[in-house]
Amino acid sequence: MAKAIGTFPYYGGKQRLCKRIAEFIPQGVVSITDACGGSAKLILNCRYAPRMVYNDLNPAMAALMTCIKDRHLFGEFLKRVETEPYSETTFERARVVLAGQRTGGRYTQLELGVAKYQGLCMSFNSTMESYAKPDEKKLRSYRERLYGSLQDAHFHMDDYDIQVTCRDAIDIMAESGPEDMVLLDVPYLAGPNEERRKTGAYGAYDWGRDLHEKFLDRANQTAGKVLICGYESRLYAERLKPDRWLKVDLGEVAKVSARSKLGESKPRVHEIVWVNYEPPAKVIRKFTNSQFSKNV
Ligand SMILES: C[S@@+](CC[C@H](N)C(=O)[O-])C[C@H]1O[C@@H](n2cnc3c(N)ncnc32)[C@H](O)[C@@H]1O
Structure with a gap:
């Protein structure tokens, strides 16, 4: 597999997973939007579509x-x-x-x-x-x-004419139609009972529980093809029902931020992908039944 196109180091960046995530994008979509774009690892490493968009709500990320x-x-x-x-x-x-x-x-x-x-x-x-x-x-x-x-x-x-926008990913997802693909690598849910105790490093652009709830409600209503990346949580399991969402565990992945300042390694977590459409057959073949699971 060719090396992934990188950009710059980013907290939560998907350098190591972007190629695997890209395999979930079906052929024939008219647009692909990396709606929480960060360092753009996802949009830079996915297939071509007639309209391609990098988006981040943080104006400094969009400027970069x-x-x-x-x-x-x-x-x-x-x-x-x-x-x-x-x-x-x-x-x-x-x-x-x-x-x-x-x-x-x-x-x-x-x-x-x-x-x-x-x-x-x-x-x-x-x-x-x-x-x-x-x-x-x-x-x-x-x-x-x-x-x-x-x-x-x-x-x-x-070459791919990737546009840059600075909008709320939830609006982008809500507006999307059946031929639009929206990638949502959202800031993770943190809390005392979640996989991650502390919120991320996105400052004003980190998400609290309320925002995750609003996002999940809208995700259930959109007509678009949606791929969500994140960590397992009770809230996501409750809201992303298996009759509508396919959940795939990508396994434990070593992260750039896996070391603390003192050089200690942090506990690893499983990266999960949820999709509300049928992914390409080769993805279904690749991830065996043990990695496909029901959200119950
Ligand atoms: C987990 S990071 C994305 C990492 C990215 N996939 C990469 O490989 O670098 C989440 C990003 O979402 C952005 N963000 C937070 N809230 C947003 C919102 N409502 N709409 C769009 N982007 C948002 C943050 O600024 C941050 O860059």
Whole structure:
């Protein structure tokens, strides 16, 4: 299998799973929307459709992906990232821009995209919380990424004409029709009785239980083809009924964020996919009955 197209490190990024998830997309859909796009690993690694969209509600993420897609902006983006060194000063400056944007400050797409990129690449586990001091290896991959994976992503977005939008994924899902495919790698549900105790690293874009409930209600009403990625939970098992949803356990997957700051490994969790349509036959063959399960 060819190597997956990457972009930049991202908390919850699907670098290792994107190819497997892409196999669930049926042929013949008129559109594919990666509605909670993050670092775009899903949309960059799935089959072609006449309309392809990367979406993220966080304006800084949409700005960053616009910088990677747009021919003119991409050149400017590379120049800016090359001239501003990997350093704590650059990291803190990036955080000031992002905080300013959140409180109503106005920035260009380039300013916002560069700041988000620097913040993600220079923080521990891409959480934007604390500066990650680089070693030789990290510095090398920081430099090489610009003319390696980011270039690949840029040309792929151009070739496939992947559009960038900044909308609420729940609205996109609600509007979709039977020929539209919507990928929903939503922020996970966290809580004392869930697989994950703490919420993710998406700040204002993390989801509480209420939002998950609203999302699941809408998911049951949409006419579109929907693929949800996430972790097992009682709420999802209750709401995504087996007469309408097929649940597939992709197994335990090592994650980029599987190590804590102190170097301890965190418990692994199973990645689950739910689909409300019949996936391609080869996926049905590949995942044996033991991995298909009923939500009861
Ligand atoms: C689990 S991450 C997606 C990771 C992505 N698949 C990747 O490979 O990098 C979830 C993303 O959803 C975005 N998000 C949160 N709420 C959203 C909403 N209501 N609509 C669209 N995007 C949203 C977050 O900003 C975050 O980037």
